[in-house]
Amino acid sequence: MTHKHSANRLTLAFFLNFFFTIIEIVGGILTNSIALISDAIHDLGDAVSIGLAVYFEHKASKKPDHEFTYGYHRYSLLGALIAAFGLVIGVIFIIIEAVKRIMNPEAINAELMIYFAFAGILINGIAAWHTQKGKTLSEKAVGLHLWEDVIGWALLLLASILMHYTDLLLIDAILSIGFSLFILFHVFRHLKKVIDVLMEKAPNEPKIEELRKVLMDTDGVNDIHHLHYWSLEGDKKLFTAHVVLEPNLDSSDTDRIQRKLHDQLHQLGIDHATLEFEKEDECMSKEDCGPLSDG
Ligand SMILES: [Zn+2]
Ligand SMILES: [Zn+2]
Ligand SMILES: [Zn+2]
Structure with missing residues (x-):
């Protein structure tokens, strides 16, 4: 799987979603269905x-410089924030419109909706089946998303059949509110991850206790304190700590231990570790050097 392949699949998914958007807007106008909209x-x-993920991932690959010393990885968070903002506005618009229709039901061309839903299931199903063969995380996410969209079309089909054989036009507005809540649920779940990163929450994997234990269990280490552990964008992990070495080590021992600690952190998936070595009772920091509380 080359990078080009994965970019191609994402580009395909982008155009597919854009294509469905246009189909659904046309369908929504022709049938007067707010659920389709x-x-x-x-x-x-x-x-x-x-689109934003592809664009910002490209920007995020820029090398660090004197202005942005960590590099540009957090650009990838911006895409998620912008998309979330746009979706919330769209959803508010839909819910207002749906509530209006619940109070004053409007005529809907349910028969035409049935044809649109059939076509949607078919085209979206093929796209989902094709995309899920991708290997990268973002491709898998896109593939899963497309299957969700197939379920959306199936619900539209069910609703349009029900409306065709009954006169329960409310179903359309209720389904659109259901879709809106589903979108909001996704937005907030995604936003939470982004906010955790911006709040510099410690990554879940590996646990900070695990890092501490591995360092503490290294021969020659007496104490580890003043730990900081955070992530640039959810994937790249950074770690800093004060390390108290045993007294009376010669300089070759000290060098060896320092190298070993760094190697262990890299093996555990830490991309950027900064360790400050100090002797007992000689903490270099004016900050509190005590252990972290459990929150
Ligand atoms: Zn989706
Ligand atoms: Zn500190
Ligand atoms: Zn210290």
Whole structure:
């Protein structure tokens, strides 16, 4: 799997979602179905998210410089924030429209909706089946998303059949509110991850206790304190700590231990470790050097 392949699949997913957005907007206008329009908002949100992810991932690969000493990895968080903002606005618009329709139901061309839903299941199903063969995390996420969209089309089909054989036009507005809540659920779940990174929450894997234990268990280490552990963008991990070595070590022992500690951290997946070595009772920091509380 080359990088080009994965970029191609994402580009394909981008255009597919964009294509569905247009189909659903046209379908929504022709049938007067707000449920179709809300699914269009969903697909437009997906298209924009994918587009921004590709764009910002490219920017994020820029090397660090004197202005941005960590590099540009956090650019990838911006895409998620912008997409979330746009989706929330879209969803508010849909919910207002749906509530209006619940109070004053409007005529819907349910028969035409059935044809749109059939076509949607078919085209979206093929796209999902094709995309899920991808290997990278973002491709898998896109593939999963497309299957969710197939379920969305199936619900649209069910709703349109029900409306065709009954006169329960409310179903359309209720389904659109359901779609909206589903979109919001996704947005907030994603936002939480982004906010955790911005709040410099310690990554879940490996646990900070595990890092501490590995360092503490290294021969020649007496104490580890003043730990900081955070992530640049959810994947790249950074770690700093004060390390108290045993007294009376010669300089070759000290060098060996320092190298070993760094190697162990790298093996555990830490991308950037900074360790300050100190002797007992000689903490270099004016900050509190005591242990971290459990929160
Ligand atoms: Zn989706
Ligand atoms: Zn500190
Ligand atoms: Zn210290």
